[in-house]
Amino acid sequence: MTKRLIVLAAGASGGGKTTIVDRLIAELGVGIKIPLDEFYHDQGPIDTNRAELDIRARVNYDHPSAIDFELANKLLAELYSGQTINLPQYSFERHTRKPITLKVEPNKLIFVEGIFVLRDELKVPEAYRVFVQTDLAIACTRRLVRDVNERGRRLEQAAGQLERTVIPGYRRFVEPTRHDADYVLSWTGEVDGKFKDLCHIIRARMNGEH
Secondary structure: OOOOEEEEEEEOOOOOHHHHHHHHHHHHOOOEEEEHHHHEOOOOOOOOOHHHHHHHHOOOOOOHHHEOHHHHHHHHHHHHOOOOEEEEEEEOOOOEEEEEEEEEOOOOEEEEEOOOOOOOOOOOOOEEEEEEEOOHHHHHHHHHHHHHHHOOOOHHHHHHHHHHHHHHHHHHHHHHHHHHOOEEEEOOOOOOHHHHHHHHHHHHHHOOOO
16 A cells, blocks of 8 residues: 555644645645644535525534544545545535535645644644644734634624634644644745654655654
8 A cells, every 4th residue: 555644734713734734845846735723523415595604604613523524534544545535525604514526636645734633633644743832812803804704704704703713723623733743834925944844754654754
């Protein structure tokens, strides 16, 4: 069987996890990205009214129970074993799964990124665990801009979610997993020495070095 490496990238919402994984793939010239966000539980039919959307928006998506870890564990195990998977696609505008999936081929380097990927609920084969450390105020600002510009949130709705669930959820469920990381990357948005060090570590592990 082809030797594969899973790299888990956790951190605050808006903290730069996706950007870092994209840059790592570009720098290493290999790898695929699996966002844990695609595994949010389906909240209902695609077509619905504004009142129902407002109810869905009040669901606590910053609690681990919002993630379908059973499906995530199943598909990641299949991908790691060399099988092609159909990755769910989640609609953040309607808080539900889209009726389409994305075909993902196995790869020797698999990145899984999301706020909860270092929690015990995610059961994956031996993986290298990275925590992206970002100033929380900066992460929250990025999250606010993204929610309004890309995910169809009203400003007051997005700001309320930050206060109600995002920040408390980070403090309770995400920040403590920093202590379980193999590598903590303090992220400023620049490709610096620590980023280069992380690239070197991942290359070494892919080559069987430790």
